[in-house]
Amino acid sequence: MTHAEFVAAYRAGAIRVDVDRSAAARFLSARLLLPIVMLPVLGAGVGLALTGWVWAGLAVIGIGTVAPVFIKRSAPHFVITHALEDSKFYDDALAANIIDVHPEN
Secondary structure (H helix, E strand, O other), rough: OHHHOOOOOOOOEEEEEEEEEHHHHHHHHHHHHHHHHHHHHHHHHHHHOOOOOOHHHHHHHHHHHHHHHHHHHHHHHHHHHHHOOOHHHHHHHHHOOOOEEEEEO
């Protein structure tokens, strides 16, 4: 199914899209480079805490810890919406077996 057919069928309600939650979380984590982004944020939080900005440092550490969890929890919704908008992302998600498209019965 091409991307244009996918978008048209999804909007018409003719297909059901199943998203593998754990695979979507891993896929987004890799695509967004979450571990690489999270480490400097945590380091900045520790730096702030050590230089006397304790509450600001703890807030940055908290955000750096919780943000990836929220991103991974919302991964299935993000995958569907982004697959509807971007044909390359749709092809990548299909190739990675993150989404399964079935006709609606």
